[in-house]
Amino acid sequence: MAITGRVALVAALGVLLAPLGAVWLWAVAGLLLVGVAVDVALAGRVADLRMERAGATTTRLGESVEVALLVTNGGGRRVRGMLRDAWLPSAGAGPRAQPVDIPPGERRRLVSTLTPTRRGDRTAAHVTVRSLGPLGLAGRQRRHQVPWSVRVLPPFASRKFLPEKLARLRQLDGAVALNRRGQGTEFDSLRDFVDGDDVRSIDWRATARRGDVVVRTWRPERDRRLVCVLDTGRTSAARVGDIPRLDAALDACLLLAAVAARAGDRVDLLAADSVVRASVEGASRNDVLPMLVQAMAPLEPALVESDAQLIVAEVLRRERKRALVVLFTSLDAEPIEQGLLPVLAGLTTRHTVVLAAVGDPRVAELAARRGDTEAVYDAAAAERALAERRRVMGQLRRRGVLLVDAPADVFASRVADEYLSLKAAGRL
Amino acid sequence: MSVSDAPPRPAGTATGASVRTLWRRYRVVLAVLLVILLVALGIGIAQRRGEGGRLDPRSVEPSGARALATLLDDRGVEVRRVTDPDTLLEGAGGRVAVLVGIPGQLDEDAARSLGTASQGTVLLVDPPPDVLEAVTAGIRRAGAVPADVEDPDCDDPAATAAGPALAGGTTYRVDDGARCYADGEQDAPMVTGTTRGGARLVVLGSGAALTNDRLDEDGNAALGLNLLGGDGSADELRWLVPSPGTAADDGSTTSILPDWVLPAILQLLLVGLLVALWRGRRLGPPVVEPLPVVVRAAEAVEGRARLYRRAQARDLAADSLRAGARARVVPRLGIDAPTGGEPPPEAVVAAVAARTGRPDAAVHASLFGPPPADDAALVALADTLDSIVRDTLDPEGPQQ
Numbered sequence: 001m002a003i004t005g006r007v008a009l010v011a012a013l014g015v016l017l018a019p020l021g022a023v024w025l026w027a028v029a030g031l032l033l034v035g036v037a038v039d040v041a042l043a044g045r046v047a048d049l050r051m052e053r054a055g056a057t058t059t060r061l062g063e064s065v066e067v068a069l070l071v072t073n074g075g076g077r078r079v080r081g082m083l084r085d086a087w088l089p090s091a092g093a094g095p096r097a098q099p100v101d102i103p104p105g106e107r108r109r110l111v112s113t114l115t116p117t118r119r120g121d122r123t124a125a126h127v128t129v130r131s132l133g134p135l136g137l138a139g140r141q142r143r144h145q146v147p148w149s150v151r152v153l154p155p156f157a158s159r160k161f162l163p164e165k166l167a168r169l170r171q172l173d174g175a176v177a178l179n180r181r182g183q184g185t186e187f188d189s190l191r192d193f194v195d196g197d198d199v200r201s202i203d204w205r206a207t208a209r210r211g212d213v214v215v216r217t218w219r220p221e222r223d224r225r226l227v228c229v230l231d232t233g234r235t236s237a238a239r240v241g242d243i244p245r246l247d248a249a250l251d252a253c254l255l256l257a258a259v260a261a262r263a264g265d266r267v268d269l270l271a272a273d274s275v276v277r278a279s280v281e282g283a284s285r286n287d288v289l290p291m292l293v294q295a296m297a298p299l300e301p302a303l304v305e306s307d308a309q310l311i312v313a314e315v316l317r318r319e320r321k322r323a324l325v326v327l328f329t330s331l332d333a334e335p336i337e338q339g340l341l342p343v344l345a346g347l348t349t350r351h352t353v354v355l356a357a358v359g360d361p362r363v364a365e366l367a368a369r370r371g372d373t374e375a376v377y378d379a380a381a382a383e384r385a386l387a388e389r390r391r392v393m394g395q396l397r398r399r400g401v402l403l404v405d406a407p408a409d410v411f412a413s414r415v416a417d418e419y420l421s422l423k424a425a426g427r428l
Numbered sequence: 429m430s431v432s433d434a435p436p437r438p439a440g441t442a443t444g445a446s447v448r449t450l451w452r453r454y455r456v457v458l459a460v461l462l463v464i465l466l467v468a469l470g471i472g473i474a475q476r477r478g479e480g481g482r483l484d485p486r487s488v489e490p491s492g493a494r495a496l497a498t499l500l501d502d503r504g505v506e507v508r509r510v511t512d513p514d515t516l517l518e519g520a521g522g523r524v525a526v527l528v529g530i531p532g533q534l535d536e537d538a539a540r541s542l543g544t545a546s547q548g549t550v551l552l553v554d555p556p557p558d559v560l561e562a563v564t565a566g567i568r569r570a571g572a573v574p575a576d577v578e579d580p581d582c583d584d585p586a587a588t589a590a591g592p593a594l595a596g597g598t599t600y601r602v603d604d605g606a607r608c609y610a611d612g613e614q615d616a617p618m619v620t621g622t623t624r625g626g627a628r629l630v631v632l633g634s635g636a637a638l639t640n641d642r643l644d645e646d647g648n649a650a651l652g653l654n655l656l657g658g659d660g661s662a663d664e665l666r667w668l669v670p671s672p673g674t675a676a677d678d679g680s681t682t683s684i685l686p687d688w689v690l691p692a693i694l695q696l697l698l699v700g701l702l703v704a705l706w707r708g709r710r711l712g713p714p715v716v717e718p719l720p721v722v723v724r725a726a727e728a729v730e731g732r733a734r735l736y737r738r739a740q741a742r743d744l745a746a747d748s749l750r751a752g753a754r755a756r757v758v759p760r761l762g763i764d765a766p767t768g769g770e771p772p773p774e775a776v777v778a779a780v781a782a783r784t785g786r787p788d789a790a791v792h793a794s795l796f797g798p799p800p801a802d803d804a805a806l807v808a809l810a811d812t813l814d815s816i817v818r819d820t821l822d823p824e825g826p827q828q
Contacts, residue, residue, distance in 0.1 A: 004706060005706050015696055018692035019692075376749070376807050382729050386752060
C-alpha cells in the first residue's frame with residue numbers, strides 16, 4: 001500500500017477550512033480516509049501480473065544493451081501506476097521507473113537500457129509495481145522476482161594492438177621463415193628455386209627427381225601450446241593507475257590469445273588463487289576467443305593468498321607436451337619468494353615460462369622525488385621496493401623464467417611481443 | 429482430441445508482503461508498541477493521583493496544600509474546591525472564608541465580584557496590582573522582601589496567636605489595618621483590611637507558609653488555620669484553584685489566538701505526516717551490491733615511506749638510496765661481480781671516481797659512507813647520489 005502526493009495536497013487544502021470549525025477538518029480527514037480505502041480496494045492487483053524477460057544476455061564493458069520486461073495483466077482490473085525494474089547499481093539500468101497502464105488480459109513490453117560499469121554477471125534484483133486506484137490517492141505496491149543476468153565481458157581494449165601484431169606474425173610466417181630452418185620451424189612445401197633463395201635450402205633429392213631446382217620452404221611450427229595462467233589472488237586486486245592488475249592481465253591474455261590463435265597455436269586458460277576459478281581447455285582456433293571472454297567475465301580478485309603449488313600442479317597436470325606458460329601475476333617479493341620460487345622448478349623443466357607483471361609507474365615516480373625530507377623518505381621507500389623487485393627478478397631470471405614488466409598501457413602489447421619473439425626464435 | 433492444450437500458466441513471480449506476511453512480520457513490533465503505550469498510560473495515571481499545582485488542596489507535592497486542607501477538615505471546616513471564579517461567592521454567608529491561592533487567574537470581572545463580598549474572610553496570596561485594586565481600596569503593593577521567619581509584631585489576633593512564622597515576598601502598604609511580620613518597616617508582607625464590599629481581607633505576600641513543604645515549621649500551620657477559619661471563625665472554606673482550562677490561559681499567548689489556530693496546526697502536522705508517508709515510501713528497496721576492494725598498488729610503498737619518516741630512519745633510508753644508486757651505476761662500470769652479489773666497494777669507488785672526476789673519498793662517502801646525521805644531510809645525500817649517477821651514466825655531461 002502506498003499513498004500519493006494528492007492525499008497530502010487535499011489535506012493541505014483542508015487547512016483552509018480550519019476557520020469554519022474543527023468539524024470541517026474531521027470531514028476532510030474522513031473523506032480522505034474513505035478515498036484511500038476505495039483506491040486501495042479498486043487498484044489492480046499487482047500479484048496478478050505475470051512477468052517474463054527477453055533480450056540481451058551478454059555485452060561488452062562500456063557498451064549498452066536492452067533487456068525487455070514482458071508484463072501480462074492476468075487479473076480482472078486495470079493496472080495503472082509506476083513500475084521500477086531494479087538491477088544491481090553497476091548494471092547501469094535505466095530508466096529508474098516507468099509508467100505502466102495494462103488493461104486486463106493485455107501485455108506490455110517495458111525496455112530497460114543497461115550500460116554496465118563493471119565486468120562480470122550483472123543480475124536483475126526485483127521488479128516493484130505501484131498500482132494506483134481510480135482516484136489516484138493511493139494504491140497497492142508489491143514486488144516480483146524476475147531473474148535475469150547479463151554477462152559483461154572484458155572490454156578487450158588492447159584490440160588496437162592486434163593489427164600490428166598480426167602484421168608481425170605474417171612476417172614470421174612468410175619471408176622470415178623461408179630461409180630459416182631448425183628448431184621451431186617445420187617443413188612447409190617444395191617450390192621452384194628463384195634467384196635469391198638460400199642454396200642451402202635446395203632439396204637435392206627432389207631436384208634430381210624433377211630435373212629442375214627445387215627448394216624446401218619452412219614455416220614456424222604450428223599447434224604449439226600456450227597456457228595463460230591468471231593469478232586472481234590478493235595481489236591481483238591492487239590497482240595500477242585506476243584498473244586492477246587482474247583487468248590488465250585479462251586484457252593482455254585476450255590479445256595474446258588472439259595472436260596465438262591466428263598463428264595456429266592452441267590456447268588454454270587457467271585462473272586460480274587458492275582454488276581454480278576458471279579454465280578453458282582444448283578450444284578450437286575459431287572459438288577460443290569467445291570461450292576465453294566468457295570464462296573471464298565473472299573473474300574477480302579474491303582476497304586470499306594465491307596457492308602457487310596448486311597453480312603449478314594444475315598446469316603440469318593439463319599440459320603433457322611442452323608448452324609456453326604465461327603467468328600473469330605480480331612481482332611482489334613476498335608471494336614470489338615464499339610461494340612461487342620453491343615450486344617453480346617443476347614448471348621450468350617441462351615448459352617455457354614467462355612471468356608477466358604490470359609495473360607501477362607510481363613507484364618510479366616516488367623514487368625520483370627529491371627536494372625535502374618527506375620526498376626523500378618517499379624516494380628511499382620506493383628505492384627499497386625497486387631493490388626488492390630487482391632481487392626477485394634476478395632470482396626468476398636465474399631459474400630461466402622470462403619476464404615482462406611493463407606499465408599498464410603497453411602491458412598487453414609487450415606480452416604479445418614476447419610471444420612473437422619466442423615464436424620467431426623457435427623456442428615454443 | 430480431449431486433451432486440453434491450454435498453455436501452462438507461468439508460475440507467479442510476485443514476492444514481497446501480503447497482508448498475512450505483513451501481520452506476521454510486524455505483530456511483535458505492534459505488541460511492543462502496545463505494551464509501551466499501556467506502560468505510558470499507567471505511569472500517567474499514577475502521576476495524576478497527586479494532581480494539581482501550587483497551593484492546591486489536593487496536591488501532595490511540596491508546593492501543594494493538602495496538609496493544610498486536611499488540618500482544616502479535622503477542625504470542622506468544610507473545604508470546597510472551586511474552579512469557577514464566578515461561583516465563588518454564590519450563597520456565601522458570614523461564616524465562609526475564601527482563599528485565592530493564585531489570584532493571577534482572576535479576570536477583571538471575577539476580581540471585582542470578589543471585591544463585593546460583604547461578609548466572611550477573603551485571603552489573597554500575592555495578588556497582582558489590578559486584582560488588588562479591584563478587590564480593595566486601602567491596600568497597595570509596595571516592594572518585596574526575602575522570605576524569612578519573623579515575629580508577627582502586630583495586633584492581628586490570627587498572626588499574634590500563631591507566633592513567629594515564615595513570611596516574605598511582596599510587601600504591601602495599608603492605610604487602615606494590621607501590618608504583620610513587617611520587621612519594623614512601614615510595608616508588611618501580611619496586611620489586613622476590608623474588601624470594597626466590607627468583608628475582612630487578608631493579603632499575604634507569599635504562600636510559602638501554607639505549602640505542604642513548610643507547614644510543619646514554626647507557626648506556619650497555626651497561621652494558616654487561624655486565617656482560614658480553623659480557629660472557629662468559619663464553617664466553610666472556598667478554595668479557588670485554577671481549572672484545567674483556565675490554567676493554560678494564565679497569561680500565555682494562546683489565549684489571544686483564534687480558536688481555529690490549534691486545529692489548523694494539528695491539520696498541518698497531519699499534512700506533514702502524509703507528505704512523509706508519500707515521499708518516504710520507496711518504489712522497492714535499495715539493491716545491495718558487493719563492491720570490489722580498492723587497493724592501490726603503491727600503497728605499501730607509501731606506507732613504508734611514512735614509517736621511515738615517523739621513525740626518522742635515516743640509516744635505512746640512506747641505505748636504500750645508496751643501494752639504488754649503486755644498482756644504476758654498477759652495470760655501466762664493467763666490473764666483475766660475484767654471482768648474485770655486489771662487486772667490492774673499492775672497485776666501484778675507483779671506477780666511479782675515474783668516470784666522474786670526483787675524489788675517491790667523496791665518492792666513497794656518498795656511496796658507502798655512514799648514515800647522515802640529520803634530515804638535511806639526507807636530502808643533500810640524495811642530491812649528491814643523483815648527480816653521481818647522472819655523471820656516471822653520461823660522462824660527457826659535465827664537460828659540456
